Amino acid sequence: MKIWFISDTHNEHLGLQVPEVHLVIHCGDESTHGNAWMNEPEARRFFDWYADLDIAT
Numbered sequence: 001m002k003i004w005f006i007s008d009t010h011n012e013h014l015g016l017q018v019p020e021v022h023l024v025i026h027c028g029d030e031s032t033h034g035n036a037w038m039n040e041p042e043a044r045r046f047f048d049w050y051a052d053l054d055i056a057t
Contacts, residue, residue, distance in 0.1 A: 002056075011042045013049050022056050 004021040006013075008028035018024075031042035 009046070011046070013046055018053060020056055024050070024053060024055060026050065 002021040003023045011032045030046040031039045033039045
């Protein structure tokens with residue numbers, strides 16, 4: 001099983017080269033703001049990207 005660990009992408013996830021893996025684990029911050037209200041748009045974009053990853057099954 002190939003696992004890709006990423007962390008603290010701070011709204012830079014679109015620049016990542018996604019390898020062929022079976023599992024992606026993201027730790028840390030996905031956005032750049034400390035304020036939850038300001039984080040919402042960035043978090044939604046990240047979760048959309050994360051949900052659309054083409055992960056081997």
